[in-house]
Amino acid sequence: MIKHTRTAIISILIASSFSIAGTSATIADSKLPDPATAGFSEKLYRLDCGHALANDESVWTPGENVGKSIEFSSTCWLIKRGSEWVLWDTGVPQAAVNDPKGWSTLPKLIVYHLDKTITGQLADIGLKINDITYVVLSHTHGDHIGNVGLFPDSKIVMQRVEHSWIYSPDGTNDNVNQLKALARTLMGKPKYLQLVDGDTDLFGDGSLTLVSTPGHTPGSQSLMIHLKNSGFIILSGDVVHLEKNFEKNIVPSLNTDKAASIASMDKVRRMIGTYHAKLFINHDKAQEDMLKLLPAFYD
Numbered sequence: 001m002i003k004h005t006r007t008a009i010i011s012i013l014i015a016s017s018f019s020i021a022g023t024s025a026t027i028a029d030s031k032l033p034d035p036a037t038a039g040f041s042e043k044l045y046r047l048d049c050g051h052a053l054a055n056d057e058s059v060w061t062p063g064e065n066v067g068k069s070i071e072f073s074s075t076c077w078l079i080k081r082g083s084e085w086v087l088w089d090t091g092v093p094q095a096a097v098n099d100p101k102g103w104s105t106l107p108k109l110i111v112y113h114l115d116k117t118i119t120g121q122l123a124d125i126g127l128k129i130n131d132i133t134y135v136v137l138s139h140t141h142g143d144h145i146g147n148v149g150l151f152p153d154s155k156i157v158m159q160r161v162e163h164s165w166i167y168s169p170d171g172t173n174d175n176v177n178q179l180k181a182l183a184r185t186l187m188g189k190p191k192y193l194q195l196v197d198g199d200t201d202l203f204g205d206g207s208l209t210l211v212s213t214p215g216h217t218p219g220s221q222s223l224m225i226h227l228k229n230s231g232f233i234i235l236s237g238d239v240v241h242l243e244k245n246f247e248k249n250i251v252p253s254l255n256t257d258k259a260a261s262i263a264s265m266d267k268v269r270r271m272i273g274t275y276h277a278k279l280f281i282n283h284d285k286a287q288e289d290m291l292k293l294l295p296a297f298y299d
């Protein structure tokens with residue numbers, strides 16, 4: 001039964017990518033690559049960066065599943081491109097590994113558990129912290145930046161508006177204010193900080209593209225990777241948390257801008273069409289559990 005459900009999810013993803021293949025993303029006026037000439041990254045690894053239990057799914061699906069608990073995955077990704085190693089997101093702090101109490105960004109709402117460390121998973125394929133040249137952050141929520149401090153010599157890459165936002169005055173949503181305060185603590189003051197503005201081709205050849213997808217937070221981004229055998233893969237960041245949110249354009253109540261969130265989901269949909277891309281959704285546990293896990297990789 002579970003297997004059938006998972007197969008169905010992948011089929012939906014593939015079907016949706018082809019059903020809108022005719023529509024074209026407006027790549028001409030952006031920094032998104034030309035699919036015909038884009039260069040390649042070599043390997044894409046999925047790292048297990050934890051799993052979380054939330055006590056009210058409706059925070060992510062307003063009006064639906066009120067009071068129902070839900071389990072999310074937390075996923076980090078590692079990309080090999082030439083001699084560079086790029087880590088996409090860092091998960092919850094690895095000091096919480098195997099702690100039965102877990103770790104939380106918003107203790108009344110969600111608790112994360114960690115079975116593996118990033119350092120341990122890197123070691124499994126012969127890498128050390130110092131081998132990671134870039135740490136690219138989808139956004140500044142604690143479950144994505146918990147281990148930034150482990151990489152003092154890596155270049156930390158994020159959207160400029162995201163960085164300014166965590167230092168901006170608090171707004172009216174107390175949950176959002178708490179997340180910003182936690183972000184300031186976890187981010188610290190990176191030695192090498194590279195702030196980008198909007199869509200950014202990281203190596204100038206279309207092999208790895210940061211895709212601006214604001215709405216969840218003001219400077220949220222997704223990542224598109226081009227691989228020889230697997231084609232284009234888009235890593236969601238938190239542009240969407242669950243496949244069903246993507247299908248129905250549902251916007252979580254924690255998001256800072258509902259209209260921008262919907263526009264970003266539309267942008268990703270257009271890109272799936274243009275690039276025949278697969279979308280890997282960070283927190284959708286049913287989908288992520290089906291994907292290859294380090295030491296296996298996509299190429």
Ligand SMILES: [Zn+2]
Nearest residue numbers: 139141216238
């Ligand atoms: Zn988030």
